[in-house]
Amino acid sequence: METYWLTGLTFLPLLGALLVLTQSDESSTWRAAAAFSLIPLAISIYLLIRFDPHEPGYQFVEQYAWIPQFGISYHLGLDGISLFLVVLTTLLMSLSIIYSGGGDIGYRPREFCFFMLVLETGLLGALLAVDLFMFYVFWEVMLIPMYFLIGIWGHGNKIYAAFKFILFTMLGSILMLVAILYLVHLAHLQSGAISFDLPNLYSVRLTPGEAEWLFAGFAIAFAVKVPMWPIHTWLPDAHTEAPTAGSVILAGVMLKMGTYGFVRFAIPLFPEIAMQATPLFMALAVIGIIYGALVAMVQPDLKRLVAYSSVSHLGFVMLGIFALNPQGVEGAIYQMLNHGLSTGALFLLVGMIYLRRHTREISEFGGLWHRIPIFAAIFMFVMLSSIGLPGLNGFIGEFLIMLGAYLKIPLAVVFAVLGIILGALYMLYAYERVMFGPITKAVNETLADLTWREIGVMVPLIALMLFMGFYPRPLLARMEPSVAAMLDRVQTAQVRLEKPRPAAVAALDPARRTAER
Amino acid sequence: MMSVPPSWFMALGALLFAIGAAGVLIRRNVIVMLMAIELMLNAVNLTFIALSRSLGSIDGQVIVLFVITVAAAEAATGLAIIIAAFRNRETVNADELNLMRW
Amino acid sequence: MPLWLFVFLAALAVLAALGVVLQRNPVHCLMALVVVLLDLAVMFIGLGAVTVGFLQAIVYVGAIMVLFLFVIWLLNLQTEERRVAGSIGLRFFGAVGAAALVAELCVFVVKAPSTAGLSHVPPTFGSIGAIAEALFTDYLIAFEATSLLLLVAVIGAVALARRATASRTRSPVPVSPAVHEQIGARQ
């Protein structure tokens, strides 16, 4: 069955990017960009409906030889792990372009839309690629538009932030490239055929030493992107200085590329090592959770605070992924979506207030609820989603993650719950200083409440937060088969791991029990 | 008739090449430097032709054709750059056209 | 090629080459270069590369050198002023480098296994037909690439040499004030 949905999904934004460049005036630029971001959204929703929830493998697959001499194929596929991230990407992209059209981008709108749409192609391609070479290409394609988005349309110390962003990520991706090439080289040696196709690389036999180094190569690339503590410091700068739409995409989708990379590549390719590295990664995740929350608490800048909260939230995601059981991994994927929605919405809101006041300093605000109640109410809602209030989406993800992690290493969760307490603390503390109290600054007396466009951008996010909080089942059910298939690989690896070393069985007892269930 | 060994031609080529190289180094006038480069190219061409004859292969001659083409392209762009630079700086002296540094 | 002819041509080439490098007037330099090029064209023909020799005369002397001449006149460059002190080092090293290069190349010429002589070639060797056959079969891609190169060079030369006009820089699209008024702070 030949379908071209995924190709269309991936490359329509690129086409749109080229067409946007031909637009001559500002409003038609925005209209064209919005249209070309809405088409992929429509396609992704169509795919969501057509998606077979019982199929663990890739769907809507497209596979052609691309550079056959080097075993590089054009191979796209969609499964339960990437499905919702794709929808999230298209949704956030549409919303941020529509939002940016409302005055957030003051200059060079044509180029802005161009880079945004190119970025969308990069993101979707990386999510859909099954071939490692393709994945790497799209992975790098993501970086460049984001570099320009931060560097051209950013605020303050934008050049520094853009450089820091690209250097951190480049460092990681170079290591990953080396790892990919070495892995393919090994596959070539062992099977005689050269292939960059992910399923073909599962069967490569590795010595423990090789596996460790290769896993490290992948893991560092992804960990930078996540970002895990202590390689997170590019994130606050990049998030803070980026334009609103850039922050939304950066936080909403790009960070997920790191965690997605772990689920899709690093862990299934090297399950043994992933299993052995679990305590390390869980420890780093927990440190990230607490550290991010604590540092967020003392940030004077609202956007920086949200940025550090991402460090904390992504810590939860990593915690879930390395639980390596269905609850943890599904919770992690769910939390990726939650974080995309809630942090994306928070960045939008901060952008809206920045547009009005040209400052993000918390101390510049106070008593805003009185002036702009709609803004304040929406902010409250989004904040509650972000801190994982039961009944909203954040809770489902956090709970499943904690459940998964608890089944693996209970101690990790004992520390992780501190993150939940601190999460409430830093968010409410900031909210209190911004929204509550009397109006202390005269300029705040004249603030205008949200426009219809801004409300319109927030409504889909809010609706999704409610829906995902009360009815997560349709999402979880579609993730389940793919996650189970991935965990199957981990479990078989575990069996391999345990056979030669009976002593290790006792050490891994809780994990093995999980596997048996 | 063919009493001159090919190595003589190559020696001549080497000599011309060295003279050209020295010219690039010691002249300040960019146009003359460009001429010296043409001289170097021709020295190489001579070597190609001589070897082509010596080996009985046509390849050397074809390559010389390409070199001539490239030289034409190079001269065209080079001179255009010189004109543009002269328009801005009123000079063709190499040591005064040094904005391309750090 | 008889020996005497070679010796004559070689001496002329070296003298003219020195003329290119050492004369102060660019037009004189150019004339000396023309001499070198024609000299080499004769040698090419003598070596059996008849087509290439004629092309050398036509393209180099007829086209490229005339271009040089035009530019020199266009820019009105007659004489080069005397060198000032400070680039003595450059001249010294240039001379030393050139000498070292000549020395090295001579080692090759002397030491390299010398070919017994010139091989016998068919009479059509170096004819237009022979060249064309090689050019349009084995070297077809290189030929196409070269044609592209020439095209690019022409465009580049035009772009570089033409006068810059003010209309080329585009001003950024201004944000309509209404947008800011609509949502911005009313301060």
Next chain:
Amino acid sequence: MMTAPFPALGLILLLPALGVAFNIFLGPRLGRRAVNFAGPAAIFIAFGVGCWAFATLLAMPPGSALTVTLWPWIEAGSFHVDFALRMDALSAVMTLVVSGVGALIHVYSAGYMAHDEDYARYFAYMNLFTLSMLILVLADNLLLMFVGWEGVGLCSYLLIAFWYTNPEFAYNGRKAFVVNRIGDAGFILGILTLVYVLGAHGAWTLAFTDMRAHRDILAEVWAPFGVPVATVAGLLLFLGATGKSAQIPLYVWLPDAMVGPTPVSALIHAATMVTAGVYMVVRLNFLFILSPTAMELIATVAGVTSFFAATIAIVQPDIKRVLAYSTISQIGYMFLGAGVGAFASGIFHVMTHAFFKALLFLCAGSVIHALDGEQDMNRMGGLWRKLPITYATMLIATLAISAIPGFSGYFSKDLILESAFNSGHFKLWLLGVITADLTSFYMFRLIFMTFHGSSRVDPHRAEHLHESPPVMTIPLFILAVLSIVGGWVNLPKGLLWGDAFVRFLAPVTGTYHPMIEVSGAAISLIALASTLLGILFAWLLYIRQPELPGRISDALAALYRTLLHKYYIDELYNLVVSRPLFWIAGPVLARRVDKGGIDGVVDGSALTVENSGEAVRRVETGNVQHYVLVYLFGVIAIAAYYVYLVIR
């Protein structure tokens, strides 16, 4: 045991939810009258549906339950939780109390908030709160209960900070939420522990009935700790309860929560939300009963909290603060009942307490309303003539909370103290009796200072002193009646219908088995004597010798100040928790580690590269001839290599 599907249970949640949506989206447009009608109506109809369900339940054999599975909620791997409701005897009682008292408070609010501009937001919050509380009590499983559990915490935050322009109020709201979250963290760890252990045995469930069925698993000793699973889970869950129900050590938020509108205090911080912890412990009685350690701890914490809060209450000048500490103290009684194994008695006190404490707060609200916001009892006095209805109803409530025979509080408190004594907890019983004394003392002190004696009211305010409108006094009447008759559902054994309430709950809460049998009458008499002593003291100090309290406080200045400052617990927490936290976060992590450490390394390496480039770029002179020279030497070097090859 019998369960019947009863989809209408969903309505009990749907109606308040609709109320929330209505008040948020349409309230500001449709105006005050619409909101004043819709807000209470949503709860009233929910109460009506609750009554219907209750009647259905009564018609079924004892131990029956009504259930409805609204939709499957979370499914991941083998773990499975439904969005399901379940109404058995326990949740039926709680539902009626929550929606009934809640509805009355909603009506009262319409009058109390008559002059506030933000009425729509207020009623939206109130409806949301009722919704959360109903989810909490109707939840069929622990995780859904947690939704309500956090929901009430949220509403508490929203309502305490309702008058957000006052920064202190906003701070108190946040404090409530964060302190609650600390408890909730314990709660969630408790849930996780249960799933972990049950899941290990293949019982992937959090539904109460299933967990009860698998209680043998919970009784097992858990290897890492050497204690039964029930102890670990129970203690963690109880940590959650201390947060929500304001027990030591997490009680600090409740007194500060009194800055919200008074009906809020009545609804949230007295009648319903704070009893959630008691409800949870009773709901999970099958778990707690497995762990004597946890039970002992609950009883002890409860007894100590009860006494501790009462001592603070006796010196507070703020009328609402007195009631707040009294709430903490009364919840201590409830936990004491649960902790000694008499779960039903705890719930009984929850119910009667809901009546009289709501009444007390509403009366206090009526006083504050009449005095235009004055809360300091030192500026009240002699109000009974001006506010006769308020006075009468508040006196009834005071008699009820002081456990005067015949009033509702008497029956429930007596049952708890009797159970404590008969289970062998003599020290806790004694503490309870002393607390009863303190209770009657501070309550009558409140009555005397507010309504009796000479008026100390600000003359400016005294001018327009008025009794509250009927919309406020009618709920007072109803609650006053309930404060009297509410306790009659459970009389001492053998009297008329006897302990009907306890028997009704028995299928859920289990039956209390006393260790010793001492006549209830004797225990009751001792407690009564203690209570009367308290009233006597209050009369002596505040009616007979009004100058005496001042002299006593002067004589015992240190003790008085300590009590007035609530044992300096807030200050202690601030010093031990809050400040170190901010110190670690700010100077240490944000500046040293993040900026200095990690970014220092990053920027440092970047700077090294930059400096190297700076040094190397000097080579680039820009003079093309220099480049050519270098190039020439490169050529010479390469050629020299071949020369070497040739002449070798």
